[in-house]
């Protein structure tokens with residue numbers, strides 16, 4: 208799709224980048240990108256995709272603007288409280304870049320509509336806050352052979368990964384468990400630092416632009432985690448599983464499935480800090496406590512008896528968990544350990560728990576003298 212004189216002016220800073228240039232900008236103009244969720248992640252992702260000149264942008268969102276959204280959802284302003292998010296978002300993006308084709312899908316993605324909606328796009332950005340939606344979108348992208356950039360946020364921590372058909376693992380390769388068995392509390396009520404989705408949504412837009420233009424190295428087979436409190440980016444490499452239920456050799460999922468969106472089921476595998484304290488007091492011998500923070504964080508201060516295996520080393524470290532009756536994962540605030548917990552559960556039969564609130568909670572409730580960096 209060729210550029211107009213207006214485009215040449217508008218995108219001149221892109222055109223000046225040798226790697227992107229006119230060819231890359233033309234690819235952006237021809238691209239069709241679907242953003243699922245116009246919330247914290249979708250806000251920056253949509254704004255940057257529109258500013259970058261992605262020709263067709265789809266928005267899946269059925270919610271309305273609430274005053275509590277404005278702490279992080281920078282697409283909206285106070286005058287739009289109560290309005291349809293999809294329409295408010297489209298209005299904002301059209302004002303930013305009037306030549307774009309903005310498509311609204313004011314529905315909740317379900318097994319019955321996901322194939323039709325995603326089928327119309329080249330690339331999908333998942334900015335939802337529900338596990339069931341994340342699996343649904345992953346499965347539809349695998350089945351339709353569409354690329355996917357998926358992000359999630361929790362309190363002070365974010366995660367990001369990119370799926371490209373035939374080039375790497377999908378979300379189920381990393382987290383094979385069904386949504387009902389997941390352990391990461393990811394409900395809107397859990398709390399989130401307002402700027403965190405700004406970082407993660409911008410990274411999603413970066414990945415999308417790279418994939419469309421065919422430049423750089425996408426985040427394929429790598430789960431990137433970001434801890435805003437320690438200002439630390441980590442990476443966790445993972446591979447495609449031949450037994451993956453959707454992208455494996457003998458897939459059992461041949462059509463998208465609706466899953467449970469309930470929050471409460473995800474709390475089951477969490478242990479509170481007070482419960483952990485009690486467990487260590489009464490049954491330490493049978494409890495394996497794994498601290499998945501980086502080595503320098505562990506060195507600064509940790510719970511006595513904890514074993515340090517940074518999240519990025521977990522997949523290639525052998526853990527003799529069978530000798531224990533339970534394995535508890537802990538990190539700084541509970542985000543990284545939730546990933547570890549979820550991954551470990553799919554590789555071990557031993558009871559696996561995530562220490563809610565992490566070392567910060569331990570410092571607050573149990574041991575104020577422990578140093579948490």
Ligand SMILES: [Zn+2]
Pocket residue numbers: 376377378379380381447448451452453454455
């Ligand atoms: Zn897979």
